[in-house]
Amino acid sequence: MPQSFLENRHEISPAVRSKLSPTLPHGLPVVSRLDFLPRLKPQTIFPQPEDPEFWSKLRHIAGHQLRFTEVLKLDRLIAKISPQAAGLKLKLAILSSATTEHLAAGLRVAGARHNMAIEVYTHAYGSALQELNDPESGLAAFHPDVVLIAFPYPHLFGSGALAKTPGSIRDNLAFASRMLQNLRELAFEKFGCAIIQQTILPTQPPLVGNHEFQLPGAPACLTAELNETLRQQSIDQKFAILAIDEAAAADGLAAWHDRALWHRAKQEITPAAGLAYGEMVLQVIDAQRGRTAKCLVLDLDNTLWGGVIGDDGLDGISLGQGSGVGESFVAFQTYAKHLSERGIILAVCSKNDEENALLPFQKHPEMVLRREDISSFVANWTDKASNLRTIAKHLNIGLDALVFCDDNPFEREQVRDAIPEIRVPELPEDPSFWPETLAAAGYFESISLTADDFSRVAQYRLNAERENLKSSSSNIDDYLRNLQMELKWAAADLVNVERITQLINKTNQFNLTTKRYDLAQVQSMMTNPDSLVLSFRLLDRLGDNGIICIVIGHKSGEELLIDSWLMSCRVLGRGVEKATLGVLAAKAAALGVRQLRGRYVPTDKNKMVAEHYENLGFVAAGENIGGETLWSLDLAEYTMPDLFIRLTQVEQ
Amino acid sequence: MTDDEILSKVTAVVRDVVGDDSVVLTMDTSAQDVPGWDSMAHINIIVALEHEFGMKFKTASLEEAKNTGDLVHLIKAG
Missing domain, CATH: 3.40.630.30 (Gcn5-related N-acetyltransferase (GNAT))
Structure with a gap:
C-alpha cells in the first residue's frame, strides 16, 4: 500500500510507461497513506479571494491528495487570504543548515487543512546561528511562535574520517547533540516559543550492512544514536519531536529524500514530499496546542466485523477464525483496544437494533473489544450526525474531539457535511490498512503522555456509574454527600x-x-x-x-x-x-x-x-x-x- | 509522444509552477525568458516534470540542458 512511486517507476519499461503514463499515480506517494480525500477531479474550480467562503473552500481543497503542482497553486491562493478570514494564525520559523524555502508551500497548505494560517520564515542557507544571535536579524523581527530545527547528517557530523575509537565516537555525538541543544536553548531564550526538533533523516547508506551495529562510528549508527539521544532529551527538556526517521522507515527514504536534489540544491526533503512534510509538522503543532482528538467513534457492521449482524447473525459475521478478512477486523479491534489503553475514549455509533448490536460484544468468542471498553454505545436508526452529537454530549466533550470511523463512504460524507469539526478519515477499502491510516493521520498525537491519560478511560466509565448513583439517590444533597x-x-x-x-x-x-x-x-x-x-x-x-x-x-x-x-x-x-x-x-x-x-x-x-x-x-x-x-x-x-x-x- | 505533445505538457507544468497561464514556450525558450522561472522554480519544474512523465532526469544531463528543447529531448529519451 505505501508504495514508493519513485521506485516502482524504474520497473516499468519505457514502452509500457508511455501507454500507462496518463493513469500513473502522479500523486505524492507519502500522502496517499494518510487520511486525505481522494485526488482532485481535473475540472476542480479553485475559489477566488472575493468568494465569501474563500477560506473554507481552500480548506476543503487542502484536504485532498494534491498533486505537486496543485500544492503550489493552492499555496498562491492561500497567500491572498485576508488575516481575519482564516483560522488560527501561527508563525513558524525553520532553522536548518539545509535549503528549506521549498517546504513553505506544503506547510501553508497543510496549515489550511488544519484551519491555521501559517506564516513561514526560512533563513538564508547556512545562517541559522547568526539569525538567532543577531537582534537585528529577520528571524528576530519575525518573532516565531514555533521554531522547527531540522539539520541534515552531513552538517552535524561532517565528512571527516570514520570515528573508530569509543572516545572519538562519543566526541562526535556530543558535538552534534550540543549544537542542536544550543540552537533550541537560544530559540527558547529569545522567543519563549514552542520548539520542534526534527530527528536526523537516515540518509547515510550502511558500510557493513546487516551487521552495521558492529561499527558504531559508522554514519548510519551515529544517526540512530543521536536520534535516540534527542528522544530522551525531549522528555526532560520539553520540546517536541518530528520523527522524520520513522516516516522514512515507513515510506522508504526515496519518498522523502532525493539524493540528486541534495547535491544540486541542498534540499534534504524533496519538494515532492512537501505536503506530507507539512502535514507531519502540523500534527505536532496541533498536539502542542492540545488540538488533538480524545475519542474514537466506531461504526459496527463492516467496520468492527465483516458482514451485517442483523442479517448474517452471530455465526455469519466475519471476525477472526483464520480468514484474511476476519483477521483484519481482529487486528483493527486490537488497535482500537490499545488506543483505549493509552487514554483514547471509545464509542460506538451504528445503525442497528441495539439488541443485535450488542450481541457480538456479549457472545462472539473472537471479539477483542468488550462492552465495557465502549464509553458511549449508540445503536439505533437515527442519522449518524445526530447520534454523534448525542455521543459528544454524553461524554461531555466537544464535537472536534471526535474521530469517526465508518467503512461506508456515504455515511462519512454525510457526517463531514453535517459536522465539519468531526474528523472523518477516508478509510481504504481493505480494513487491513485501517490501523496505519489512523496512525498516520496523527489524530491522537500527544507531546507528553501524563498519568491522567492512562486512567482517563476508567474515569469516563466511573462517570457513568456516578450517573447511576445520582439516579438512585433520593435527592441531590444525598448524592453529593455519598x-x-x-x-x-x-x-x-x-x-x-x-x-x-x-x-x-x-x-x-x-x-x-x-x-x-x-x-x-x-x-x-x-x-x-x-x-x-x-x-x-x-x-x-x-x-x-x-x-x-x-x-x-x-x-x-x-x-x-x-x-x-x-x-x-x-x-x-x-x-x-x-x-x-x-x-x-x-x-x-x-x-x-x-x-x-x-x-x-x-x-x-x-x-x-x-x-x-x-x-x-x-x-x-x-x-x-x-x-x-x-x-x-x-x-x-x-x-x-x-x-x-x-x-x-x-x-x- | 511527439516533441509537440511533450512541449505542450511541459508548458502546462511551467504555467502551474510559476503561476502564470500566459506563459508560451518554444523549443528555444530558456529559463531567463520566463518571469518567475528562478532557481527554486526550476527545481519545482524538474520535480513536477518527473511526476508528469514518470521519469527521472540525470544530474549531468540537466546541468547541460540550456533550453526547453533540451528538456523535451531528455524527456523523450526517458
Whole structure:
C-alpha cells in the first residue's frame, strides 16, 4: 500500500510507461497513506479571494491528495487570504543548515487543512546561528511562535574520517547533540516559543550492512544514536519531536529524500514530499496546542466485523477464525483496544437494533473489544450526525474531539457535511490498512503522555456509574454527600504542568475566557510571584477524576484579575466551582488582594458559563463589545459556603 | 509522444509552477525568458516534470540542458 512511486517507476519499461503514463499515480506517494480525500477531479474550480467562503473552500481543497503542482497553486491562493478570514494564525520559523524555502508551500497548505494560517520564515542557507544571535536579524523581527530545527547528517557530523575509537565516537555525538541543544536553548531564550526538533533523516547508506551495529562510528549508527539521544532529551527538556526517521522507515527514504536534489540544491526533503512534510509538522503543532482528538467513534457492521449482524447473525459475521478478512477486523479491534489503553475514549455509533448490536460484544468468542471498553454505545436508526452529537454530549466533550470511523463512504460524507469539526478519515477499502491510516493521520498525537491519560478511560466509565448513583439517590444533597469528594489543590504545580497545559488548550465549554497558553507560557506564569496558577484534582469514593480545573490570576494592586477559569465538564453539578472560589479567595487574600475581578468572553461553545460569576455572587461591573461581561467580588463580603467537598492542599 | 505533445505538457507544468497561464514556450525558450522561472522554480519544474512523465532526469544531463528543447529531448529519451 505505501508504495514508493519513485521506485516502482524504474520497473516499468519505457514502452509500457508511455501507454500507462496518463493513469500513473502522479500523486505524492507519502500522502496517499494518510487520511486525505481522494485526488482532485481535473475540472476542480479553485475559489477566488472575493468568494465569501474563500477560506473554507481552500480548506476543503487542502484536504485532498494534491498533486505537486496543485500544492503550489493552492499555496498562491492561500497567500491572498485576508488575516481575519482564516483560522488560527501561527508563525513558524525553520532553522536548518539545509535549503528549506521549498517546504513553505506544503506547510501553508497543510496549515489550511488544519484551519491555521501559517506564516513561514526560512533563513538564508547556512545562517541559522547568526539569525538567532543577531537582534537585528529577520528571524528576530519575525518573532516565531514555533521554531522547527531540522539539520541534515552531513552538517552535524561532517565528512571527516570514520570515528573508530569509543572516545572519538562519543566526541562526535556530543558535538552534534550540543549544537542542536544550543540552537533550541537560544530559540527558547529569545522567543519563549514552542520548539520542534526534527530527528536526523537516515540518509547515510550502511558500510557493513546487516551487521552495521558492529561499527558504531559508522554514519548510519551515529544517526540512530543521536536520534535516540534527542528522544530522551525531549522528555526532560520539553520540546517536541518530528520523527522524520520513522516516516522514512515507513515510506522508504526515496519518498522523502532525493539524493540528486541534495547535491544540486541542498534540499534534504524533496519538494515532492512537501505536503506530507507539512502535514507531519502540523500534527505536532496541533498536539502542542492540545488540538488533538480524545475519542474514537466506531461504526459496527463492516467496520468492527465483516458482514451485517442483523442479517448474517452471530455465526455469519466475519471476525477472526483464520480468514484474511476476519483477521483484519481482529487486528483493527486490537488497535482500537490499545488506543483505549493509552487514554483514547471509545464509542460506538451504528445503525442497528441495539439488541443485535450488542450481541457480538456479549457472545462472539473472537471479539477483542468488550462492552465495557465502549464509553458511549449508540445503536439505533437515527442519522449518524445526530447520534454523534448525542455521543459528544454524553461524554461531555466537544464535537472536534471526535474521530469517526465508518467503512461506508456515504455515511462519512454525510457526517463531514453535517459536522465539519468531526474528523472523518477516508478509510481504504481493505480494513487491513485501517490501523496505519489512523496512525498516520496523527489524530491522537500527544507531546507528553501524563498519568491522567492512562486512567482517563476508567474515569469516563466511573462517570457513568456516578450517573447511576445520582439516579438512585433520593435527592441531590444525598448524592453529593455519598460521593465523599475531596478537592486537592496546588499552586504552581510544575510537576503536572503538561496536564495543566493540555487542559488549558482543550477546554472549550466550561472556559470563561478561552485563552490558550503553551507549556513555556504556563511555566513562566507559575514562577511569576504576582501570578496565581491554581490547579485542582477531584477525588471521590469511586476514584480519582484527575486534574479537572485550572484558575489563573494576575495581581494588580489590590485586585486580582482572573485571567482564566476553566473546568472539565465531567465534574459539573457537584459544587466544585464554589469550592474553587473558596481556594482562590484565600490565596488572593494571602497576596494582599481585596477584590477579585472576573471576565466572561463568549465563544460559540462556552454559553454554559455565561452566568458563572453571577452564580458565585460576583456583581456585574460592566460590559464590553462582543458580549463580554465584567464582574467583581469584594473579598471582605465573601464567606465560603458549606459544601460536600473536603479541601486539601498538595505539598510541593 | 511527439516533441509537440511533450512541449505542450511541459508548458502546462511551467504555467502551474510559476503561476502564470500566459506563459508560451518554444523549443528555444530558456529559463531567463520566463518571469518567475528562478532557481527554486526550476527545481519545482524538474520535480513536477518527473511526476508528469514518470521519469527521472540525470544530474549531468540537466546541468547541460540550456533550453526547453533540451528538456523535451531528455524527456523523450526517458
